[in-house]
Amino acid sequence: MKEISKSVRKKDHASKMSGGAKYVADWSADGALYGRLVRSPYARARVLDIHLPEMPEGCFAVDRRDVSGENRVHIVMDDTPVYAGETVEYIGDPVLMVVGHDEKETARLAKAVKVDYEELPAILNIRDYETVFFDYNYGKGDAQKAFAEADKVYEEEFQTGYQEQAYLETQGMIAQYRDGKMTVHGSMQCPYYVHGAIAKALGFTPDKVRVMQDTTGGGFGGKEAYPSILACQTAVAAYKAGGKPVRVIYDRREDMEFTSKRHPSLCTYKVAVKDGKVIAMDIDILFNSGGFTTLSAVVLQRGIIAASGVYNIPNLNVRGRAVKTNTVPTGAYRGFGAPQTFFAVETVMNHIAKDLGVEPLEFKKNHMAKQGDATSTSGKYHFPVPLPDMIEEVEKASGYYAKREEYRKPQTGRYRRGIGISLWFHGAGFTGSGERDFIKAVVKLHKFADGKVEVLVSQTDIGQGIKTTLSKIVANELNVPLDKVFCENPDTDHVPDSGPTVASRSLMTVGELLRRAAIKLRGQWVDGEEQMVEEHFKEPDFIIPFYIEKFRGDAYPTYAWAVAAVELKVDTLTGVHEVVGAWGSFDVGTSIDLNIVVGQMEGGFLQGLGYSSMEQMDTDAKGRIRNNSYSDYIIPTSVDVPNLQVIMHEEEYPDGPYGAKGAGELPLVGVPAAYISAMEQALNGVNLYHAPFSTEDTMKALREVL
Numbered sequence: 001m002k003e004i005s006k007s008v009r010k011k012d013h014a015s016k017m018s019g020g021a022k023y024v025a026d027w028s029a030d031g032a033l034y035g036r037l038v039r040s041p042y043a044r045a046r047v048l049d050i051h052l053p054e055m056p057e058g059c060f061a062v063d064r065r066d067v068s069g070e071n072r073v074h075i076v077m078d079d080t081p082v083y084a085g086e087t088v089e090y091i092g093d094p095v096l097m098v099v100g101h102d103e104k105e106t107a108r109l110a111k112a113v114k115v116d117y118e119e120l121p122a123i124l125n126i127r128d129y130e131t132v133f134f135d136y137n138y139g140k141g142d143a144q145k146a147f148a149e150a151d152k153v154y155e156e157e158f159q160t161g162y163q164e165q166a167y168l169e170t171q172g173m174i175a176q177y178r179d180g181k182m183t184v185h186g187s188m189q190c191p192y193y194v195h196g197a198i199a200k201a202l203g204f205t206p207d208k209v210r211v212m213q214d215t216t217g218g219g220f221g222g223k224e225a226y227p228s229i230l231a232c233q234t235a236v237a238a239y240k241a242g243g244k245p246v247r248v249i250y251d252r253r254e255d256m257e258f259t260s261k262r263h264p265s266l267c268t269y270k271v272a273v274k275d276g277k278v279i280a281m282d283i284d285i286l287f288n289s290g291g292f293t294t295l296s297a298v299v300l301q302r303g304i305i306a307a308s309g310v311y312n313i314p315n316l317n318v319r320g321r322a323v324k325t326n327t328v329p330t331g332a333y334r335g336f337g338a339p340q341t342f343f344a345v346e347t348v349m350n351h352i353a354k355d356l357g358v359e360p361l362e363f364k365k366n367h368m369a370k371q372g373d374a375t376s377t378s379g380k381y382h383f384p385v386p387l388p389d390m391i392e393e394v395e396k397a398s399g400y401y402a403k404r405e406e407y408r409k410p411q412t413g414r415y416r417r418g419i420g421i422s423l424w425f426h427g428a429g430f431t432g433s434g435e436r437d438f439i440k441a442v443v444k445l446h447k448f449a450d451g452k453v454e455v456l457v458s459q460t461d462i463g464q465g466i467k468t469t470l471s472k473i474v475a476n477e478l479n480v481p482l483d484k485v486f487c488e489n490p491d492t493d494h495v496p497d498s499g500p501t502v503a504s505r506s507l508m509t510v511g512e513l514l515r516r517a518a519i520k521l522r523g524q525w526v527d528g529e530e531q532m533v534e535e536h537f538k539e540p541d542f543i544i545p546f547y548i549e550k551f552r553g554d555a556y557p558t559y560a561w562a563v564a565a566v567e568l569k570v571d572t573l574t575g576v577h578e579v580v581g582a583w584g585s586f587d588v589g590t591s592i593d594l595n596i597v598v599g600q601m602e603g604g605f606l607q608g609l610g611y612s613s614m615e616q617m618d619t620d621a622k623g624r625i626r627n628n629s630y631s632d633y634i635i636p637t638s639v640d641v642p643n644l645q646v647i648m649h650e651e652e653y654p655d656g657p658y659g660a661k662g663a664g665e666l667p668l669v670g671v672p673a674a675y676i677s678a679m680e681q682a683l684n685g686v687n688l689y690h691a692p693f694s695t696e697d698t699m700k701a702l703r704e705v706l
């Protein structure tokens, strides 16, 4: 193991273990006001009038008329209003905020607000869409010709559901306006996203806005864009509050019903096979965006780029659309569009293999991309593709081939078994040319006279350990003890914009910039002096430039790879499935801290298993999220999967720090395909087309196959 991979005590260990770490809800409420949002009860309606109850002294309400800048939250397309405009577009769309001294009183006042609506027809189902937010198309080769020449054409439709991030801490923000400056702090992934959004909503110059991250209890993508919305709403209230802080902290029910979750999807795959090989794919992808666009453009981009999986498909046509429904806006969740398409492509490959009478893993091996091959977007796999070795590692750990053979035989009795395997990648870093064209990351190192060094970046530690891993890189390069390097929760008045904490980019991209900054500082180091160095992002030379209009070029500089097998035992009496074993080999390049990386792999793998089975969320007939508590949205815990084994495979990436690549999102992405494949085997080899596959789904399927 490399020296840098050796695990250390996490930088935030002591503050979290002692309870000293300050989360947004830990701030004293003395002298603060409470904010409570009043939300639409209709999926779509015109807002006619607002009637406030009698407001006690010092209590007030804010709505769109109080927005001093633009009534739009800056995310990507800026269509999300801070407070609802003339219409509401989903159940939960915030119309106004009531602000008061006491939490209960504020809740009572919010309930007493009467809003007159004129209900309008709403679109609730993805299949009924009328508005297309984003429509992308790309391809390569000649798909039409290939389909004409095919021996056989397969067409299948796949569906995936919502997934709730289920972070440990709910969304929360506190805002205060003093001396001409708006200060906002709270739970978030991306302080500069929040900063930009507030400046636009208030109409303030950037220097009049300050955003600070509080210690954050998990994000998983759920705190990528949503905090910008809540921060704008809270800041508008604080602007009116006469200098008092306004705090808005969601309870779990509000958080689960009204904040973003993973896009449900509907994917149609047409696949042309000739002489036992896939020669073309024609893919149509629909993502359900909900009422506003938020991050859908970029989520969809990542999804469609991954649509042909780890395979070298010479003729490809991909269309992707993100469509509007009058439901809660969906957004980022670990994997960011890729889990949906990987489920579809891996499952269609399994089904074709079965139809051809070929063992699915063998079939997949015959199509896998290798170093030097073209990617889906006619970029290049510049670095080794370690899948063959990783498959062997997982085969060795799981006994996949023998079990697959064994469970293929007709099974009788109450319990049935199945095993499945899936292969996937995750594009490391931000999609396309985003890093070069939009983020333009800047990092700084501040050396104090006493020799201590502060890491100045906008990266947030959301439990993934970035304070520790970034500090390790800097300490290593400066050759100083780790306790001489530190990293605080980011404050936009104090740190440069090194970009958002998203897309598995923080360690690979920002970490590498810090490594270079540390080398620079080492070269200039003068004992006893205060010094500052700075480093800016530059795209690596080998990159084939990416053009988003054409979806052409290197969508990612490199890829993290994964292979996972899942073995299930299904109870035919109750429909309950038990994960007998789950084995994954993960290549994220060099692990900067083995404990941290293995923890990330285990956690993501487990979320993937939940996404495959028990994490079922949907809307009722009116379009309202039905699952708003952890008693009816179940997430797996270590009790559900005691036999989860993670193998680290290291294929170094020369442009990442010490060979590290993106890690955070990878372990979740391809899990459902392995799970569903195991389920298919346990259910007498039936073909399945959707995830999650719940106990109820199993009962229904059992009625048909037994």
Ligand code: MOS
Pocket: 189, 220, 221, 222, 224, 332, 333, 334, 335, 336, 501, 502, 503, 504
């Ligand atoms: Mo992420 S799912 O790019 O916050």
